[in-house]
Amino acid sequence: MDFHHFHCMPTFAAKLIRWQKLHGRNHLPWQNTRxxxxxxxxxxxxxxxxxxxxxxxxxRFLQCFPDIKSLATASVDEVLALWSGLGYxxxxxxxxxxxxxxxxxxxxxxxxxxxxxxxxxxxxRSTAAAIAAFAYGERRAILDGNVKRVFARCFxxxxxxxxxxxxxxxWQKAEELLPEENKRGEMERYTQALMDLGATVCTRGKPRCVxxxxxxDCIALRDNRVDKLPAPRPIRPRPQKxxxxxxxxKQGEVLLEKRPASGIWGGLWCLPEMPVSKNVxxxxxxxxxMKVMPLAHMPPLxxxxxxxxxxxxxxxLQVLSYxxxxxxxxxxxxxxxxxxxxxKVAIPAPVRKLLMQHGCPQSGQLPLENQLRF
Numbered sequence: 001m002d003f004h005h006f007h008c009m010p011t012f013a014a015k016l017i018r019w020q021k022l023h024g025r026n027h028l029p030w031q032n033t034r035x036x037x038x039x040x041x042x043x044x045x046x047x048x049x050x051x052x053x054x055x056x057x058x059x060r061f062l063q064c065f066p067d068i069k070s071l072a073t074a075s076v077d078e079v080l081a082l083w084s085g086l087g088y089x090x091x092x093x094x095x096x097x098x099x100x101x102x103x104x105x106x107x108x109x110x111x112x113x114x115x116x117x118x119x120x121x122x123x124x125r126s127t128a129a130a131i132a133a134f135a136y137g138e139r140r141a142i143l144d145g146n147v148k149r150v151f152a153r154c155f156x157x158x159x160x161x162x163x164x165x166x167x168x169x170x171w172q173k174a175e176e177l178l179p180e181e182n183k184r185g186e187m188e189r190y191t192q193a194l195m196d197l198g199a200t201v202c203t204r205g206k207p208r209c210v211x212x213x214x215x216x217d218c219i220a221l222r223d224n225r226v227d228k229l230p231a232p233r234p235i236r237p238r239p240q241k242x243x244x245x246x247x248x249x250k251q252g253e254v255l256l257e258k259r260p261a262s263g264i265w266g267g268l269w270c271l272p273e274m275p276v277s278k279n280v281x282x283x284x285x286x287x288x289x290m291k292v293m294p295l296a297h298m299p300p301l302x303x304x305x306x307x308x309x310x311x312x313x314x315x316x317l318q319v320l321s322y323x324x325x326x327x328x329x330x331x332x333x334x335x336x337x338x339x340x341x342x343x344k345v346a347i348p349a350p351v352r353k354l355l356m357q358h359g360c361p362q363s364g365q366l367p368l369e370n371q372l373r374f
Contacts, residue, residue: 012217013179013190019213020193025051025200029058031192036110036135037068043127044091047144051199057086068110071096072103080267080346087349089266094122112136125171133191137184141174142191143167146198152230153202156219160231238304242311245271245351246284247358248292250319253336254355255288256347264305265348269335271314280315292317298357303350314354 025031028051030042041061045054061082065071071079076096083092098120102110111117118128126147129140148161151173159166179190201208209221220226248255248271256269274283284292295316303310337345339359343352 012177012214015213016193016197017179017186017189020189020196023211024189024193024196029055029062034135036112036131038062039131039134040110040123041095043130044095044122045086047091047127048088049086053086057082068099068102068108071099072108076267077346081344084268084346085349085352089268089348091122093261093267094120097121098123110135114138114140130191133187137187139178139187141171141178142194143171143174144195144198146202147174147194149204149230150194150198150202150214153207153220153226154214154218156223156225156229158229158231160233162233239308240311241308242276242313244274244276244278244280244313244315245354246274246280247271247295247298247314247316247354248284248288248290248319249295249317250322250336253338254342254358256335256337256342256345258333268346268348268351269342270348270351271354274315276313280317284317289323290319291321292319294318298354301350301354310350312350312354314358316358 020026028042030038033039042054042058045058045061064078064082065074074096076093079092079096080089083089086092101120102108111120114128114132117123117131118125123131126142126144129138129142130144132138132140133142148170151157151170152161155173157166157169157173161167161170179186197212197214201212207226209215209218209226212218212221215221218226220229246255255272257272259265259268259270261267272288274280280294281292284290295318298314298316301312301314303312339355342355347355
């Protein structure tokens with residue numbers, strides 16, 4: 001590790017600020033505002049998700065929930081319906097929980113104290129710092145994945161950045177490199193510059209070193225180690241799991257069940273799940289009291305989570321008979337819904353994909369209900 005250019009720290013911030021003015025991203029929908037609510041929503045959505053994916057979700061979300069009060073008075077279902085497809089759904093649930101807390105404990109006004117901000121559900125040290133910098137112009141250090149990469153390369157920091165010892169070192173660096181004087185707008189621009197540099201220039205693959213304002217200071221570039229830094233996460237093989245999702249169809253409607261609040265897809269509406277080892281027809285009789293007939297075969301769908309891979313076996317089924325009690329009984333955690341409306345509620349991305357495949361068979365084919373296998 002080489003800290004030979006500690007003496008030029010002020011110029012590190014100055015170079016980034018100057019670069020951001022000319023080459024940074026200055027027209028994103030959550031920029032050019034001091035509204036802490038709008039900034040908070042964007043920071044949560046941007047956790048582990050790219051800007052290009054976030055923009056349409058952010059615009060829709062702000063349209064439906066323009067302030068803390070409207071978010072706090074909404075139901076979790078309404079919030080998750082707008083989050084559907086964005087992934088990492090605990091972010092949406094935490095956002096809602098935090099809004100309810102702010103409405104109650106802070107009269108609907110987003111807190112200014114960074115210690116209080118950091119205590120809100122779903123907000124860690126870096127997110128709290130970003131909100132404080134963008135909304136209040138506070139001199140706070142951020143350290144997201146992009147910033148870790150910039151620092152690891154620029155300062156030749158070996159090892160996986162997520163390792164406790166390295167993370168401590170990177171935080172120390174982030175604090176030391178802050179602009180010394182906080183002139184108006186400088187802190188926001190510096191914070192944005194770090195994010196922009198990591199996202200658009202100092203990218204994980206194929207970084208554009210020729211366009212980097214730090215190229216003369218960068219140890220990784222000097223030592224021809226840009227592709228080696230930062231060290232990747234130690235590889236742990238992700239276990240492969242399998243499940244069956246039942247697509248129970250009745251008069252153009254599909255059965256959805258609400259998932260438990262915790263666990264994968266917590267609180268989302270999902271196709272009923274069944275162990276791979278069970279017999280589909282027997283399971284439907286036993287659990288739903290339904291007589292079913294298989295529809296046209298659908299191939300398995302693979303979906304990757306952070307910690308495991310899931311192979312989904314969809315089983316499209318025509319419901320031939322069902323107990324009348326099921327028909328009339330109102331259940332909070334299950335509903336029959338048309339395919340069109342199912343796509344409007346909070347459903348996980350793979351379920352959305354399966355429903356769309358089911359509703360839009362390839363041209364020239366009959367709808368799946370008409371492709372019965374005898």
